[in-house]
Amino acid sequence: MTLPSTYADRNCSVARALEIVGERWTLLIIRDAFFGVRRFGDFANQLKIPRAVLTNRLKFLVKEGVLIRDDDATGGVEYRLTAKGVALWPVVRALMNWGDAFYSPSGVKRAERHDQDGGLLDHDGRCEDCGLVVPVPEIRIEPGPGFDLTDSDHDPVSGAINTPHRLLEPIMRPRTLSAAEGELSATRAAERAHR
Amino acid sequence: MTLPSTYADRNCSVARALEIVGERWTLLIIRDAFFGVRRFGDFANQLKIPRAVLTNRLKFLVKEGVLIRDDDATGGVEYRLTAKGVALWPVVRALMNWGDAFYSPSGVKRAERHDQDGGLLDHDGRCEDCGLVVPVPEIRIEPGPGFDLTDSDHDPVSGAINTPHRLLEPIMRPRTLSAAEGELSATRAAERAHR
DNA sequence: CGGCTGAGTTCACTGACTGAACTACTGCTG
């Protein structure tokens, strides 16, 4: 979509929304942000997007208030979704549902669960166990029956993304994980205790 | 998005969906199709999209089974949404909701109602009167409080789109009207005078 | 026949995307 503000229709919120998130790569960046990706390099490697394009997109999304950029503890840079960005989850979910329905014959590629009670979420984000509409930070995402295990863990970031975890929660990169490789459960437990 | 099948992530239905509907203009074409646009020229005029691009997009969407192309009664060509295309309504709705929420301070630009009982639909398409999830063909769309009346009726197609009507129902173009209805002369005259 | 409409096609031009290489600024480590 390239030029923002280039769709003529002033009276259509679909056009307006697409001016922000309709450019190539943008919604995939946002999807990754939901999945916990926060670092420039992780976006670049995971999406295999040219770094120049990534720079443009991130700048634009920050300018539009979808992402916020700040320095993390280690001096690096973090991009995180704002409330406005988090409000895009229904868009990402709708695309995911449609893609699952028509291009994943063996079942959904990723399932959403209510982290509190483990209930599956329906297409509108309602927990089938407790009946509540689950807020985004309480959604746990995990590989579903249609997930293809053969090409998942090529890189550590993908591996982290495809491990069951809550949306928005930063993925654990090997660096942060320290030397201890297999202690996933311990790390997760620690993390749960963390909040 | 340009090249289809160009997003690397085989395991993501969001990426898969965007390969089909993520290109520039595509979702706006689909939105117009929901609003009842069916003719090549109407898409071209309403969206102000280059005709060459429109040709590409329509061909691609037909190939992918989102639209179906056939000749209508008068010998013209019609593009209509298939079931697979209609299943994209949640995507369009989610974008519309987000655009309304963040870019339309005076209220939604278009409201959805249950045509049967006139109840407003919530963000998930549930009728606030009868509580049912309303199927797409029973959704009536109409200008909402945020709709800007000053630049609506510039062309007859926009005028028809912005008149309350059910989704998927073909918009009435002056041409088609002439065959069926008698009192069209007034409409046509008014339209001509307008230019 | 002559004009009109609808559905495209053609084409020169511009501008965005691509991929690879390069820079600049940390924070370590010996």
Added chain:
DNA sequence: CAGCAGTAGTTCAGTCAGTGAACTCAGCCG
């Protein structure tokens, strides 16, 4: 302190897609 690695970008030439205007072609209408 020099050297190295990691992170976050920038630069750049080549390519490819989008743009807008003009053109074709077929079928009607009178």
